[in-house]
Amino acid sequence: xxxxSRLVSGLKNTKKSLSEKFKYIFTGNEIDEDFFEELEYVLxxxxxxxxxxxxxxxxxxxxxxxxxxxxxxDCKVLLKEIITNILLENESPKFTYPLAILVVGxxxxxxxxxxxxxxxxxxxxxxxxxxxxxxTFRAAAGDQLKVWADRVKAKYISGEQGADASAVVFDAISxxxxxxxxxxxxxxxxxxxxxxxxxxxLQKIGKVVSREYPEAEYHKLIVVDGTTGQNAMSQVKLFDxxxxxxxxxxTKLDGTxxxxxxxxxxxxxxxxxxxxxxxxxADDLLDFDAKDFVDAIFE
Amino acid sequence: MGLFxxxxxxxxxxxxxxxxxxxxxxxxxxQAMREVRVALLEADVNFMVAKDFINKVSEKAVGEQIxxxxxxxxxxxxxxxxxxTSLMGESNAKLEISSTPPTVIMMCGLQGAGKTTMxxxxxxxxxxxxxxxxxxxxxxxxxxxINQLKIGAGNAGVDFFEKGTINPVKIAEQAIEHAKRxxxxxxxxxxxxxxxxxxxxxxxxxxxxxxVKPTEILLTIDAMTGQESVNVAKxxxxxxxxxxxxxTKLDGDxxxxxxxxxxxxxxxPIKFCGxxxxxxxxxxxxxxxxxxxxxxxxxxxTLIDKAQASVDEAEMKKVEENLRKNSFTFEDFLIxxxxxxxxxxxxxxxxxxxxxxxxxxxxxxxxxKMKKYKAIIQSMTKKERLNPDLIKASNRKRIAQGSAxxxxxxxxxIKQYEQTKLMMKxxxxxxxxxxxxxxxxx
Numbered sequence: 001x002x003x004x005s006r007l008v009s010g011l012k013n014t015k016k017s018l019s020e021k022f023k024y025i026f027t028g029n030e031i032d033e034d035f036f037e038e039l040e041y042v043l044x045x046x047x048x049x050x051x052x053x054x055x056x057x058x059x060x061x062x063x064x065x066x067x068x069x070x071x072x073x074d075c076k077v078l079l080k081e082i083i084t085n086i087l088l089e090n091e092s093p094k095f096t097y098p099l100a101i102l103v104v105g106x107x108x109x110x111x112x113x114x115x116x117x118x119x120x121x122x123x124x125x126x127x128x129x130x131x132x133x134x135x136t137f138r139a140a141a142g143d144q145l146k147v148w149a150d151r152v153k154a155k156y157i158s159g160e161q162g163a164d165a166s167a168v169v170f171d172a173i174s175x176x177x178x179x180x181x182x183x184x185x186x187x188x189x190x191x192x193x194x195x196x197x198x199x200x201x202l203q204k205i206g207k208v209v210s211r212e213y214p215e216a217e218y219h220k221l222i223v224v225d226g227t228t229g230q231n232a233m234s235q236v237k238l239f240d241x242x243x244x245x246x247x248x249x250x251t252k253l254d255g256t257x258x259x260x261x262x263x264x265x266x267x268x269x270x271x272x273x274x275x276x277x278x279x280x281x282a283d284d285l286l287d288f289d290a291k292d293f294v295d296a297i298f299e
Numbered sequence: 300m301g302l303f304x305x306x307x308x309x310x311x312x313x314x315x316x317x318x319x320x321x322x323x324x325x326x327x328x329x330q331a332m333r334e335v336r337v338a339l340l341e342a343d344v345n346f347m348v349a350k351d352f353i354n355k356v357s358e359k360a361v362g363e364q365i366x367x368x369x370x371x372x373x374x375x376x377x378x379x380x381x382x383x384t385s386l387m388g389e390s391n392a393k394l395e396i397s398s399t400p401p402t403v404i405m406m407c408g409l410q411g412a413g414k415t416t417m418x419x420x421x422x423x424x425x426x427x428x429x430x431x432x433x434x435x436x437x438x439x440x441x442x443x444x445i446n447q448l449k450i451g452a453g454n455a456g457v458d459f460f461e462k463g464t465i466n467p468v469k470i471a472e473q474a475i476e477h478a479k480r481x482x483x484x485x486x487x488x489x490x491x492x493x494x495x496x497x498x499x500x501x502x503x504x505x506x507x508x509x510x511v512k513p514t515e516i517l518l519t520i521d522a523m524t525g526q527e528s529v530n531v532a533k534x535x536x537x538x539x540x541x542x543x544x545x546x547t548k549l550d551g552d553x554x555x556x557x558x559x560x561x562x563x564x565x566x567x568p569i570k571f572c573g574x575x576x577x578x579x580x581x582x583x584x585x586x587x588x589x590x591x592x593x594x595x596x597x598x599x600x601t602l603i604d605k606a607q608a609s610v611d612e613a614e615m616k617k618v619e620e621n622l623r624k625n626s627f628t629f630e631d632f633l634i635x636x637x638x639x640x641x642x643x644x645x646x647x648x649x650x651x652x653x654x655x656x657x658x659x660x661x662x663x664x665x666x667x668k669m670k671k672y673k674a675i676i677q678s679m680t681k682k683e684r685l686n687p688d689l690i691k692a693s694n695r696k697r698i699a700q701g702s703a704x705x706x707x708x709x710x711x712x713i714k715q716y717e718q719t720k721l722m723m724k725x726x727x728x729x730x731x732x733x734x735x736x737x738x739x740x741x
Contacts, residue, residue, distance in 0.1 A: 041346055047525040050340050107548060107576075108411030108521065137576070139450035143443035161450075194552040225411060229343030229525025231553040252410065255494045257527040280440075 046260035107190030116148025132172030133158030251277035310372035342554035410492030419451025
């Protein structure tokens with residue numbers, strides 16, 4: 001059989017995929033090498049990278065040894081616990097107001113949509129919201145955001161395409177102050193994290209907020225596409241270097257992706273795992289919950 | 300995280316215990332393939348794809364004679380890379396053009412993959428090829444998507460068609476009629492991003508397909524996609540029988556294993572890649588380059604292409620002449636710096652070079668360093684610039700002071716100059732293939 005046909009038939013078997021696989025893995029068999037290989041498959045398929053997967057499995061192995069476990073079914077809770085514990089170290093502290101959230105990320109991850117949803121969320125909490133459309137690069141980004149702003153009747157400050165993004169932020173902060181707003185949400189243009197000139201521009205935008213609005217609690221939230229693989233780590237690392245990230249939001253988890261890179265991100269630094277996006281409507285932005293998240297990996 | 304050391308280094312480590320060259324044994328291959336597997340997985344090649352690939356390559360590699368010119372590590376990489384290249388196959392497949400115009404190109408993919416941007420890029424590319432494309436806005440869901448496409452069409456200088464936000468199938472049909480009347484020979488249909496498991500929206504795509512019978516159905520996929528890429532590609536292909544794939548955002552630092560995964564499950568050629576935010580940033584797909592990139596070995600060929608596209612011919616001719624005469628000087632180096640500046644971001648370029656990809660991060664090498672180097676060269680006397688051998692220790696001190704840098708900086712530049720001289724010499728004498736292939740030290 002050729003490579004392609006072999007693979008396709010291979011995938012058919014695994015298409016019923018992780019859930020069935022899991023039932024099968026944890027059903028009372030002996031713990032052996034095959035068991036760990038299956039687990040490895042599941043974790044890596046969820047986009048938990050090779051090294052973190054290895055760490056998790058090593059931890060599992062040592063706990064199995066310590067607790068003298070013999071059956072695979074005893075391992076399920078244990079495995080979930082190990083991963084949940086990694087995530088729990090990065091729980092999100094509560095917001096205080098006034099609040100400024102700078103939203104950053106690479107192109108197409110859903111920054112603008114996330115801001116729209118955030119605006120809704122804060123408006124529902126009876127907070128007064130100002131939105132800064134500082135994505136002055138992408139064609140029609142401003143229009144897209146304005147639709148969201150209008151929906152929640154938030155004050156919307158933007159600049160023309162090609163305008164100086166920092167100036168837009170400056171204006172929006174002045175507006176937020178004069179209107180006594182509780183929350184300012186700042187949309188920025190998507191940029192690939194390895195472009196140092198664009199990252200320098202972002203750094204400048206970031207500084208405008210801390211300089212002009214010191215009284216606000218300042219969050220720097222990166223939005224990462226849930227279908228991303230190992231590149232998520234590079235994104236977070238380089239955006240962190242540019243603006244000093246505080247929060248992470250993972251979008252598009254309503255597909256079949258598991259977003260397992262979050263486990264690796266939790267291992268990387270003290271970022272608050274803040275939100276996950278699971279759909280297109282405003283209430284599809286959920287607070288991150290470590291336990292639910294891990295359950296979803298094993299569903 | 301990326302590889303801490305390159306695949307090549309790790310393989311060489313495994314093979315370092317081998318004293319003499321012979322045939323690759325099963326055990327060695329097994330050890331080596333463990334590293335290759337990690338490299339593939341870290342590049343986001345799908346688990347199953349990687350597994351099958353490894354099995355296949357292992358069979359091939361056992362018993363292979365190690366060539367005299369290669370170390371065992373290099374030999375394994377060569378086998379792996381050749382195999383990867385052939386699997387990703389058909390070097391830069393062209394767009395199918397219908398014999399009865401208009402040629403209809405239908406874009407599809409997940410949200411945020413870059414369909415709208417890519418539609419504009421395709422439009423411009425085809426226009427440059429003498430076609431008269433029309434972009435059609437069928438994304439009726441995302442706020443302002445239509446406007447984004449309209450602006451893209453304007454930037455590309457191609458025609459644009461919209462018809463509200465009610466029925467994308469009707470819009471597509473009317474667009475084709477309109478194109479026929481207006482004499483547009485290519486119609487590019489931008490559709491809304493959707494999840495492959497969204498039944499209703501997948502059905503919509505099937506209906507558009509049925510209505511307009513596209514010449515090309517191109518799946519647009521983000522180069523940074525992880526393990527799920529196979530399910531996405533498989534589902535789109537099964538529902539729509541795509542004709543090809545476009546990989547976007549390849550100008551990022553992702554290793555792009557998605558390209559192998561997608562090709563493996565669909566068997567469809569990867570036709571183009573998006574490599575930047577500007578409307579001209581579209582390139583044909585090169586399987587050989589991608590193979591090196593997936594293995595974390597950089598992308599020298601793209602680098603060279605990029606260099607060729609953006610340098611000033613006349614200026615570089617001078618440099619080249621000097622190279623030919625083997626009299627490459629700091630003057631030439633200065634010109635080069637300016638040319639490199641035009642090529643775009645330095646760290647992008649560096650990230651494409653083998654061995655640098657994972658070691659250098661943004662900030663290690665950047666424009667400020669370039670500026671520093673420029674200042675140093677400008678602090679040299681004309682004589683020194685033309686004859687770098689003249690620069691002795693005492694001169695270096697003076698140059699450092701003159702350029703407000705340190706002697707270490709000056710030394711660093713001189714070292715880099717010497718390396719560049721060597722590299723350019725190799726390029727010039729057509730040894731590029733050799734440098735990239737056999738003789739390159741991993």
